[in-house]
Amino acid sequence: MVTRRRMLQGAGALALLSPLGKGFGHDQEKGAAQVAQQEHAKPAGDDYVPVTDPLVQRKLAQWSDWKFGLILHWGIYSVLGIVESWTLCSEDWIKRPGGVGYVEWKQRYEQLRTQFNPVKFDPARWAEAAHAAGMRYLVFTTKHHDGFCMFDTAQTGYRVTAPDVPYHANPRANVAREVFDAFRRRDFGIGAYFSKADWHHPDYWSPLWATPDRNNNYDVGKYPEMWKRFVDFTHAQINELTTQYGRVDLMWLDAGWVNDRPHPDAKAHGMEVPWAQDIDMPGLAALARRNQPGIVLVDRDVGGPYENYRTPEQTVPDRPLPYPWETCMTMGRSWSWNPHDTYKSPRELVHTLVGIVAKGGNLLLGVGPQPDGELPAAALEHLRAIGAWMQVNGSAIHGSRAIAPYGEGKFRFTQGKDGSVNAIWLADEGEPEPPASIVLRSLKPAPGAKLQVLGAGGELVWQQGGDGVHVALPPAVRRQLAGAPAWTLRISAVRA
Template sequence: MLQGVGALALLAPFGESVGQEQAKDAAKVAQQEHAKPTGDGYVPVTDPLVKQKLAQWSDWKFGLILHWGIYSVLGIVESWTLCSEDWIKRPGGVGYVEWKQRYEQLRTKFNPVKFDPAKWAEAAHGAGMRYLVFTTKHHDGFCMFDTAQTGYRVTAPDVPYHANPRANIAKAVFDAFRQRDFGIGAYFSKADWHHPDYWSPLWATPDRNNNYDVRKYPEMWKRFVDFTHAQINELTTQYGRVDLMWLDAGWVNANAHPDAKAYGMDVPWAQDIDMPGLAAIARRNQPGIVLVDRDVSGPYENYRTPEQAVPDKPLPYPWETCMTAGGSWSWSPHDTYKSPRELVHTLVGIVAKGGNLLLGVGPQPDGELPAAALDRLRAIGAWMQVNGPAIHGSRAIAPYAEGPFRFTQGKDGSVNAIWLAGEGEQESPATVVLRSFKPAPGAKLQVLGAGGELAWRPQGDGIEIALPQALRRQLAGSLAWTLHIPAVRT
């Protein structure tokens, strides 16, 4: 891309551009952020409006998360090269101070002239996705919305894209997806490595945490909390309906224990962002908004977000796996994407265990979605066009799995038995046996999208279902197919 090529010139004095290995290292860094479990402290939602919105979110099942910012200009994973932790590598061995200066100059190269959020929304809707989470601000502090709180924003005069009618990118994205009736989620980092009252220029920045003792300088921290609350107020008053506030940077929390540690680092003070006050602002402006205070157990973590992993079994609280379609959250020029089979099977496995899948794609610096990502979305969409009724609005039902089958339950009590076709499986078997559920007498079984009824008969403690040759030909090469059972008895 022209923007990316121009940005690489920023690194020329160091004799090295950003390569595939740096992107892979940065991806590993980002995954470490959420490596630690939050424990058993889930607090059930009691607010009836939030409960209603949470139930709606649970019906959506499949969403899209987009990491996009000035880091995309170089094709590196979001923000992390700014962090001065010793396992983070910067291109060409560039020193920290020089790299930070050059990173912040990326804003002068951000000019996504091909950005058309309606095309993003069309692709996501076609894939069967029903909600969006968009990065309004990552840890680097660069705002992808027209905030009045800082000049470090996409609409600032020194950003080439600022004069474009779509320069207020978060608003353009939210409006386009809302036109497709998507649920709208705002990703927002509670940390802000650009703000002088988070990473003060008076001291070095040893790690991801704020770099001064908030007990000694409470006035500085108070300014940062006020700044954060003001931005939350902007996002929940100026951008239409917002269903989810997806808050990242779990190390910013109210744990006031004198030996508090954030991700293994000694931090003997709490980075208390005043979540009660933040929640009050968000819910005054957006009644019923779901808050996702990631990795911070308590009343503001309305659902949990295991990252890049699928739990082994259903969880006793609302949850969502957030996972990349490739290897990186944000755009990487050398990324390798998961196959359509892996993505569909992952979606089915998550939904069968009662969760949602939030799939990550990183837009390119020119504003388009990568061709490989679009290919995956189209493939998933073709499968969802037929099998979506077994996903959307469904709920988990024990035993969740039997051999190649994964089970979901419709709101009418019916059961969907989704057969996960193995790699290279070109033809389904002539008969399948199901022991977990027995249809009610006279029940009419069918494969979604195929039409016609299937013959079945009792066999031992289960049933045997015949798949006619014509149906097997129709299902040949399928990633997965769904046996619909209108009523069951366990």
């Protein structure tokens, strides 16, 4: 994604890029996952810098209320249904189609822009599906590491609105604007994904030298004028995104290796280079916040004052974290569209959402749009199933906060702003309905508290026993909840 690279099997498509499919297998997916885990291992929060700007604090609190968001990876890689950007990288864990050399592959990849023509693109339908699923914010890939821009930038011709892109004449060709406007009309928070690396730009990957890895391919200390041009280019694009595309709430900056830290002990052909790739984050942040006061910056995997919240990827922490955080996770195995993808079940996705929110985090769920501009049918089906659950239980998710001890057995706890507590029962596979009686041991209702199950109506009878609080669930209540992946017991007040 993002800095992610799961090598997924291509959709055999164009003779232009054939042969495809060879070398895109499970071994590489496993290797990519291991690299991602190593790259995104973070210290225990000692480099998190709390936000002090009151406008950013307010926006961060709003983001925390949203709880559930959608991230969309869409670009020219979607034409073939292959992993986003990473086949351009020369690191030895990456495999390209069999028999195709690196230089030839890069030329073929860049020609994918001449095939990008998503004639079924209708972002209003995307927004409608996401809103019905209970999502409240969006992160969209304006530019991934490959450098292809999904917005009408004036800084490069490598963009969706260029004359050699078939879609450029479509009224919706300025894709990022169309997406942001459609989701904003649904009152979504708007996030712009932007890669700080740019493998197309000649001042990041200079054509004068080979490109051994993801980093820029020259010593910035020896060629400061080249690096300055790239920094100026990056800031100019951030300026465009924060002045020409309406309200933007989040600037989600990927490519964490682009930072101001030197690595003097870096080894040849490793993941690091000796020099710092200083993108001037203080200047970039000042620019973004001058244009969009209060914008939340997410300088992923870097730490410090510009990573306003953390983004553990494809994983759920086993305990609450001491800073704002968001798990970013794919609905299937891939961030971008893959015709052979397999999706997590709605039950698993609901349980994941509940588990994350109970620990104080947000879930940013990834779906890859198809090359024709539609969301995959399976993804839409899963969003509808999640939405059916959220329609009943969303008030236990949106605007909630973590409350210790966060969970107990099959229960996960959240707390509403009114002080009520939600005990969400995660149903086992094949568990058709709640049991006739449940026991809560770690939370005690306050005297006179009212208990009810969301979606069933009516107050429940409860009593304090020696082993905890016993709550009876009548047969009528249990029948109303049959088939749901989780059930929410709401307690109007608990003892301190």
